[in-house]
Amino acid sequence: VRVAGDAEVAAMRRAVQLSARGLPTAHPNPVVGAVVLGPDGSTTVGEGWHERAGGPHAEVRALAAAGERARGGTVVVTLEPCAHIGRTGPCTAALLAAGVRRVVVAVTDPHPVAGGGAEVLRAAGVEVETGVLAGEAAAVNEDWLIAVRRGRPLVTWKYAATLDGRVAAADGSSRWITSAPARADVHRLRGAQDAIIVGVGTVLADDPHLTVRHPNGELAALQPLRVVVDSAGRTPAGARVLDNAAPTLLAVGEGAAPPVGAEVVRLPAAADGRGLDLTALLSALTARDRRFVLLEGGPTLAGGFLDAGLVDRVVGYVAPALLGRGPVAVTTSRTGATMEDVRRWRLEGVQRIGPDVRLTARTLEEV
Numbered sequence: 001v002r003v004a005g006d007a008e009v010a011a012m013r014r015a016v017q018l019s020a021r022g023l024p025t026a027h028p029n030p031v032v033g034a035v036v037l038g039p040d041g042s043t044t045v046g047e048g049w050h051e052r053a054g055g056p057h058a059e060v061r062a063l064a065a066a067g068e069r070a071r072g073g074t075v076v077v078t079l080e081p082c083a084h085i086g087r088t089g090p091c092t093a094a095l096l097a098a099g100v101r102r103v104v105v106a107v108t109d110p111h112p113v114a115g116g117g118a119e120v121l122r123a124a125g126v127e128v129e130t131g132v133l134a135g136e137a138a139a140v141n142e143d144w145l146i147a148v149r150r151g152r153p154l155v156t157w158k159y160a161a162t163l164d165g166r167v168a169a170a171d172g173s174s175r176w177i178t179s180a181p182a183r184a185d186v187h188r189l190r191g192a193q194d195a196i197i198v199g200v201g202t203v204l205a206d207d208p209h210l211t212v213r214h215p216n217g218e219l220a221a222l223q224p225l226r227v228v229v230d231s232a233g234r235t236p237a238g239a240r241v242l243d244n245a246a247p248t249l250l251a252v253g254e255g256a257a258p259p260v261g262a263e264v265v266r267l268p269a270a271a272d273g274r275g276l277d278l279t280a281l282l283s284a285l286t287a288r289d290r291r292f293v294l295l296e297g298g299p300t301l302a303g304g305f306l307d308a309g310l311v312d313r314v315v316g317y318v319a320p321a322l323l324g325r326g327p328v329a330v331t332t333s334r335t336g337a338t339m340e341d342v343r344r345w346r347l348e349g350v351q352r353i354g355p356d357v358r359l360t361a362r363t364l365e366e367v
């Protein structure tokens with residue numbers, strides 16, 4: 001197998017740029033970019049990226065742009081072409097039909113169903129090289145790759161706290177700890193998710209709506225699934241999460257009688273007896289094609305997720321304010337007895353948002 005030449009590396013750099021165009025819209029799919037080089041191996045004859053789930057894959061779009069000029073050419077693509085029939089046909093078939101001679105791939109696909117395209121192409125006589133600019137391509141798809149490797153959705157836990165770490169006052173009220181700009185940022189964060197999860201305690205205390213709104217107050221066209229974790233089905237029939245502004249899933253225990261107005265999934269109890277089995281909850285979300293989820297509390301449910309090792313990233317909005325009393329961001333059962341229990345995370349970002357600060361940290365647990 002030849003080693004990728006300068007033209008192919010340059011094309012891959014371009015394909016990585018193209019892939020990033022799919023970032024807000026490709027969910028729950030990966031972002032992918034592709035460039036087709038003509039038979040001379042260096043002239044770009046087509047480009048494409050994956051824009052949205054259900055739409056054409058990057059290599060199919062690039063091949064369509066190239067037309068007959070792809071015959072005998074090279075396709076440079078950031079993720080291994082899929083070999084299965086999902087919502088669209090297998091990309092391997094499209095590459096073979098186009099008469100491509102060589103395929104250069106950055107990242108091999110870890111997906112248990114969609115992966116394996118490189119082998120299919122090689123078996124059909126196409127030259128395949130993998131690993132070209134793999135680090136750069138993987139960085140754009142980092143969250144998707146983590147979720148696929150973990151075999152569950154990527155979980156981001158978000159909270160808003162005072163400087164003394166409190167997420168509500170002693171009476172349970174929490175509106176509003178952070179500023180309007182920080183809350184607008186939360187809507188942006190929500191907009192990049194497939195589901196938003198809260199515990200029934202938060203529904204009872206705050207009656208949140210959990211929708212994505214634009215800065216002008218309008219509801220966004222695409223709304224994540226709202227999920228309430230509620231063993232006994234205590235969500236009130238008139239709760240705002242049950243309106244029709246967005247779809248809602250109530251996760252309840254076997255015997256519960258939840259209110260009508262939402263889809264219901266029945267889950268087993270957690271092994272430690274603290275509510276529902278959260279791994280089963282994430283499986284239920286995977287089954288609904290939800291790959292990126294935002295956990296919005298409260299402290300009890302966040303503790304359940306953390307103790308089960310199911311949080312990948314934390315986004316903390318911290319306001320320069322003090323409450324002195326009230327619940328802190330998380331109640332866990334496993335840590336805090338001694339400094340040996342401390343769990344350290346990798347700081348990913350620090351940003352000022354209006355008068356507040358946003359801290360982002362990622363787990364150090366290996367995938």
Ligand SMILES: NC(=O)c1ccc[n+]([C@@H]2O[C@H](COP(=O)([O-])OP(=O)(O)OC[C@H]3O[C@@H](n4cnc5c(N)ncnc54)[C@H](OP(=O)(O)O)[C@@H]3O)[C@@H](O)[C@H]2O)c1
Pocket residue numbers: 158159160161166167168172173174177198199200201202203205206229230231232234270274275276277278296297298299300301302303304305327
């Ligand atoms: N500032 C913030 O960012 C923020 C965000 C959210 C909430 N809050 C505040 O937090 C308070 C509410 O928090 P909370 O801790 O009482 O309620 P919560 O964490 O929203 O909900 C906890 C409930 O979830 C249910 N649950 C089901 N399975 C669970 C599991 N495996 N692990 C843990 N819980 C499970 C349990 O009720 P069942 O046993 O009935 O199922 C549990 O009591 C309110 O004061 C609210 O204002 C603040």
